[in-house]
Amino acid sequence: MSEAxxxxxxxxxxxxxxxxxxxxxxHGVLRFVVKTDGEVINEAIPDVGYxxxxxxxxxxxxxxxxxxxxxxxxxxxxxxxxxxxxxMAAERLGGVEVPPRGEYCRVIACELNRVASHLIAxxxxxxxxxxITPFLHALRERESINxxxxxxxxxxxxxxxxxxxxxxxxxxxxxxxxxxAFLDHFEPIxxxxxxxxxxxxxxxxxxxxxxxxxxxxxxxYNLVGPNLRASGVQWDIRRDIPYxxxxxxxxxxxxGRGERGTQGDSYDRYYVRIRELLESCRILRQCLDKMxxxxxxxxxxxxxxxxxxxxxxxxxxxxxxxxxxVVSDGSEYPYRVRIRTxxxxxxxxxxxxxxxxxxxxxxxxxxxxxVDAPEIxx
Amino acid sequence: xxxxxxxxxxxxxxVSSIFEGMSITFSHFVRKPSTVQxxxxxxxxxxxxxxxxxxxxxxxxxxxxxGCLACERVCPINCIAIGIERNAETNQRDFTLFDxxxxxxxxxxxxxxxxxxxxxxxxQEFEGACNNPAGLVxxxxxxxxxxxxxxKGGETETRxxxxxxxxxxxxxxxAEPES
Numbered sequence: 001m002s003e004a005x006x007x008x009x010x011x012x013x014x015x016x017x018x019x020x021x022x023x024x025x026x027h028g029v030l031r032f033v034v035k036t037d038g039e040v041i042n043e044a045i046p047d048v049g050y051x052x053x054x055x056x057x058x059x060x061x062x063x064x065x066x067x068x069x070x071x072x073x074x075x076x077x078x079x080x081x082x083x084x085x086x087x088m089a090a091e092r093l094g095g096v097e098v099p100p101r102g103e104y105c106r107v108i109a110c111e112l113n114r115v116a117s118h119l120i121a122x123x124x125x126x127x128x129x130x131x132i133t134p135f136l137h138a139l140r141e142r143e144s145i146n147x148x149x150x151x152x153x154x155x156x157x158x159x160x161x162x163x164x165x166x167x168x169x170x171x172x173x174x175x176x177x178x179x180x181a182f183l184d185h186f187e188p189i190x191x192x193x194x195x196x197x198x199x200x201x202x203x204x205x206x207x208x209x210x211x212x213x214x215x216x217x218x219x220x221y222n223l224v225g226p227n228l229r230a231s232g233v234q235w236d237i238r239r240d241i242p243y244x245x246x247x248x249x250x251x252x253x254x255x256g257r258g259e260r261g262t263q264g265d266s267y268d269r270y271y272v273r274i275r276e277l278l279e280s281c282r283i284l285r286q287c288l289d290k291m292x293x294x295x296x297x298x299x300x301x302x303x304x305x306x307x308x309x310x311x312x313x314x315x316x317x318x319x320x321x322x323x324x325x326v327v328s329d330g331s332e333y334p335y336r337v338r339i340r341t342x343x344x345x346x347x348x349x350x351x352x353x354x355x356x357x358x359x360x361x362x363x364x365x366x367x368x369x370x371v372d373a374p375e376i377x378x
Numbered sequence: 379x380x381x382x383x384x385x386x387x388x389x390x391x392x393v394s395s396i397f398e399g400m401s402i403t404f405s406h407f408v409r410k411p412s413t414v415q416x417x418x419x420x421x422x423x424x425x426x427x428x429x430x431x432x433x434x435x436x437x438x439x440x441x442x443x444x445g446c447l448a449c450e451r452v453c454p455i456n457c458i459a460i461g462i463e464r465n466a467e468t469n470q471r472d473f474t475l476f477d478x479x480x481x482x483x484x485x486x487x488x489x490x491x492x493x494x495x496x497x498x499x500x501x502q503e504f505e506g507a508c509n510n511p512a513g514l515v516x517x518x519x520x521x522x523x524x525x526x527x528x529x530k531g532g533e534t535e536t537r538x539x540x541x542x543x544x545x546x547x548x549x550x551x552x553a554e555p556e557s
Contacts, residue, residue: 066454069486133403140412154431154500154552160486168487169431169552196399201392302452302492 014042019362021050028373032350032366036359044354044362046347052377059337064090064164064304067334072158074339075375077120080106080113081317083162086337088243089313089326090164094306102166102296103245108179108287109152109161109171111280115186116145117318118273118280121370125270126197128367129206134197141189144182151175164304166297176288183281190277198274207270208261211353211365218264221349224342225320227369230256230272231264237316249286251279266361266368273370305332319343319370343375425502431552433485433500436478438518442541443497445473445525449489457482458489462525471525476518481511490552495526496545500552 020031029050035043055074059067071086072079084106091098098106123138146156152171153161161168197203213223218231228235236253238246254275256268308330314323320342327336346369354362414420428434450458461475489498506514533539 062454063452065488066452069454069484069488133399143412150432151429152431154429154433154487155485158484158486160488168491192402196402199395200399201388201395 012037017359019044020047030371030373030376032362034354034359034362039358039360041354041357041359041362044350046350048344048347048373048376050377051373053374055378056337056339059334061333063332064306064334065302067337068162068164069158069160071339072160073374074378075317075319075322075341075343075372076157077372078113078117078318079157079159080110080161081315081322082339083159084110084244085313085315085317085322085324085339086326087162087164088315089311089324090304090306092311092313093309093326093328094164094300094304096165096298096300098166099295099298100245100292101170101294102298104287104291105167105171105296106162107245107249108284109149109159109167111284111287112145112148112152112179113159114318115277115280115284116142116149118277119145121273121318122193122197122270122277125367125370126203128363129203131197131200131203134193137189137193137196141186144185148175148179148182151178163297163300165300166295168297170296171291176291179284180288183284187278187281190274193274198271204260204267207267207364207368208265210261210266210361211357211368212262213264213349213353215264217349217352221352222345223320223349224345225316225318226272226276227269227320227342227346229254230269232256237314237321241314243313243315245287248290249283251283251286254279266364269368269370303332305330317342319346319372319375339378341375341378343369343371343373346371347376425504428502432502433487434502434504435480435500435506436483436489436516437499437501438476438478439497439499439541439545440473440476440518440523440526441497441538442495442526442545443473443476444495444527445471446494448492448494449498452488452492454486454488455482455484461519463522465522465524468524472522473519473525474522478516478518480506480514480516490548493549495528495542496547496549497526499545499548 014035014037017034017036018031019034021029031047031050033045033047034041053073055070058070062070068083068086071082074082119138119142123135126134149159150156152175153159153169213227213231215231215233218228218233223231232255234253234255237243239253254272256263256272258265258268259271260267306328308328310325310327312323312325314321321340322342323340325336325338325340326334329335350365350369353365357365445460445462447460450460457479459475459477461473462471463474465472485500487500490500508514533542
C-alpha cells in the first residue's frame with residue numbers, strides 16, 4: 001500500500017475495497033480487490049474461482065452422450081452453444097455427419113439463444129447503470145424466447161437439445177410459425193429499446209468514452225466476440241472459420257464505430273450487442289425459409305466410441321469464441337475435455353483498463369464486458 | 379458563450395430523452411399486460427398450458443416396463459435405481475425396486491429417449507416442494523411386480539392396449555428424434 005504525504009502535508013493512503021463476491025453488479029459470484037484513491041481506482045484485481053464446479057473433470061467421468069447435459073451448465077445463459085461445441089467436437093472425432101435439417105435446427109436454436117443471451121446482457125447493463133425499466137422490458141421478451149425453447153426442446157434454461165449427430169427433437173412447422181411470429185413482434189421492440197435506453201442522454205453520457213479498449217489491447221488480451229468487435233476488429237467465427245450452415249446464410253458482422261464517443265468504449269460494446277440482436281433475427285428468418293426436409297439426427301451408436309485422437313472446435317457463442325479441446329482414447333469416456341470461454345479473457349483486461357477510472361465506471365466496465373461468472377470458472 | 383449554449387442544449391436533450399422513454403412506459407398502460415398473478419389468479423393450471431415436450435418430473439408406467447435397464451445405464455447422474463429378482467414361486471423375474479431420486483434428476487431427458495416402450499416419461503408436473511428430501515424419492519414399486527413382456531401379435535387386453543399405445547405415442551411425439 002503506497003503511503004505519501006499529500007499537498008496539505010496530511011498523511012494519505014490508498015484504500016483497499018472489496019467489490020463482491022456478492023455484489024448486485026457482478027452477475028454471479030465474482031470478486032474484485034480494488035485499491036482506490038478517493039473515487040479513482042489505482043488497481044482492480046479480479047479474483048475468480050468462486051463458481052468452479054469442475055465441469056471439465058466431470059467430462060472424463062461421463063459417457064460421450066451423458067456429458068452433453070453437463071455442458072449446459074458451463075454457461076447457463078447460452079447453454080445451446082456449449083452443447084454445440086461439445087457435440088461438434090465429438091462428431092469430428094467420431095466422423096459423424098449431421099443431416100442438413102439437423103444443422104438448421106441447431107442454428108435456429110442457437111440464434112434464438114443468442115437473442116436471449118444478448119437481451120440479458122443489454123438488460124442487466126441498464127440495470128447496473130441504474131435503469132431498471134429496460135431490464136424488465138428485456139426480460140419480458142426473453143420469456144417469450146424461453147416459451148419457444150420449451151416448445152422446441154422441453155426446457156427453459158438447461159436445454160440439452162443437441163445430441164451427438166444432430167438434435168434431440170425436430171422443430172415442428174407450427175413451432176417455426178411461432179418463431180416467425182415472434183420475430184415479427186420482436187424486431188420493432190429493438191427500436192423501442194433504442195428509444196428507451198440507447199438514445200437516452202444520461203445513458204450515453206454515462207458510457208461514452210468510458211473504459212476505452214483500443215484495438216491493440218483487445219487483440220493482445222485476446223478479447224473475443226462482441227467485446228472484440230466493439231474495438232473495431234472484424235472477427236466472427238461464424239464468418240471467418242465457418243461451421244455448420246453459416247456459409248449458406250447472409251449476415252453482417254457489426255463492428256463498433258465509436259457512435260457516441262471513442263471506438264471501443266463501453267457504449268460501443270453495448271451497441272454492438274443491440275445490432276447483433278437484429279442480425280440474429282435476420283439469420284433466423286433465412287433459416288426458417290431454407291429449412292430442408294429429412295431427418296434431424298444421424299444414427300449414432302448408443303455406446304459412442306470415437307477413435308483415439310484429439311480435436312479443437314471453435315464456435316461463436318454470445319460471449320465470443322468458445323473452444324472445446326477434446327481428446328479421445330477410443331473408450332466410452334472422453335480422455336480430456338477442455339473448455340475455453342470468452343468471459344475468462346474478458347476478465348483479464350479489467351486489470352489493464354481499470355487504473356485511472358472511477359469506481360462507478362468500473363461497474364460500467366464489468367457490465368459492458370458481459371462477463372458471466374459460471375462461464376469464467378466452469 | 380458556446381459553453382452556455384451546450385450546457386442548456388444538454389439539459390434539453392436529457393429532459394427530452396427522459397420523456398421519450400417515459401412515453402414507452404406510459405404506452406404500456408394501454409397494452410395487454412404481460413404478467414399474471416401466480417398462483418392465485420390464473421385462468422388455467424400452468425401444467426395444462428405446457429407443451430408436450432416439457433420435461434417435468436419423471437414418471438414410470440410399471441405395467442409396460444420391460445426392465446431392460448437402459449434408462450439406468452444412460453442416466454449421467456445415476457438417479458434411477460432398479461432392482462430385479464427372480465421369483466422362486468412363479469419362476470419369473472420381478473421388480474423389487476424402481477426409485478427415481480427427483481432431488482438428483484437434472485431433467486435431461488436421456489432416459490426417456492433410451493426407453494424402448496416409452497414407459498419412463500417426463501410429465502408436465504413441476505411442483506415438487508416438500509418438507510423432507512426423502513419425500514422426493516419416487517417409489518414406483520410398492521410390491522413386487524413382474525416384468526412386462528411384449529406379447530407376440532400385439533396385446534389383447536384393452537387396458538394394456540391403451541397403455542402400450544400411450545407409450546408408443548409418447549415415443550413418436552417426443553422421444554424419437556427421427557422425423
